Amino acid sequence: MQSSWYWKKIVAVKEKFKSFINAGQFTQLDYSIKKGYLLLCPPQTRVSWSNEIWGRLNVPNHSVILWLTRLDRLKAKQRLHKIRVIPDSSCLLCGQSEENIEHLFFKCPFSNRCIKSLKEKLGWRVKTEAIYPLLRWISKAKVSRFKKQVLAAFVAAGVYQVWKTRNEVLWFQ
Template sequence: MAVVAKYVWWIENKADHLWVKWVHAVYIKDKQWIDYEPTVNSSWAWRKICQIKNIFKELLRQNNGLYSVKSGYMWLRPHGDKIDWCQWALNSWMIPKHGFVCWVVGHGKLLTQDRLVRMQVTTSNTCYLCADHTESHAHIFFKCEYSRRCCQFVSAWCKESLPEEDCILWWCRKRYRSLCRKKVMGCVIAGLMYHIWHTRNVARVDCLLIRPEQLLMKLQKDVRF
């Protein structure tokens, strides 16, 4: 995206390139490039360039200097709280598949229904756990009524008040007097996310939804293991 944004920058600044002159003559004409939208019969490549232009629109307004791929990449990359994924996903006490699912959750890459709809794999975006809301990462962990009940059971079991959002970031930030306690809680959170996602997949494939109490029993067995 940062590389293609270089072409976006050329078009904005009317760089001395034959292709840029052609784009202005054929597509943009007397319109403002920053607000330009392609027509439905435009080529795939041109529509992609326009999509990336919309992503970098704010940078185009701000940057008065020369554009570089590096500056575009640094502007595009997220600048939120840094999570030590090595400490999280490679916790030696954690069951590997639990850690992997949590790593994917942390990056928002699970194939939830909202993503599958955008990918045109399915037409339904309904949550398989509650059948009442759009299924997304934010909903499943832990705004969904089913997963919220699971979280409440786990909180009572661990005597920890787990947040309904950003469990991973909460765990990374929280300070424990005992490293053992911190590792155990990491196993609990990773296991909870894994079992919620596994339960969702079973409900999707087999139309079978286990009770939150049963999920807690499976989680307790895994953590003790």
């Protein structure tokens, strides 16, 4: 009989855990799930932008698109053109430049208007030219944690809406 994928993962985590601590130490410790998690995933392994992308106020769909954007993994036309999936890499929203992440979310006239409107509504005076510096600015801003979550949710929603609009244009072409 063959074990399931889930069972194999549980056994792998158990083996990893056993490599960090011996049974004698384990029985003497005041164990909690949090302590076990921190043992397996030390805080320094977290990326600095995870709170902004996976914030509790973010809609999950928005977070996924923002995450893919941050990792430069969205299937923008430049990426598809590079691997010869499509013949043309021009921006679907403006047709003025090659469609890559930077252009699509910051330099395209359409997204530029969206960002300008968003910044006016939020009273933002931050320079916006790329996702990573924007997320870093939010994480370092001297505002309350709740306001950081609101700002991150706005950014995630804005990125999602630009991507959704771009895909709607693609659909109706």
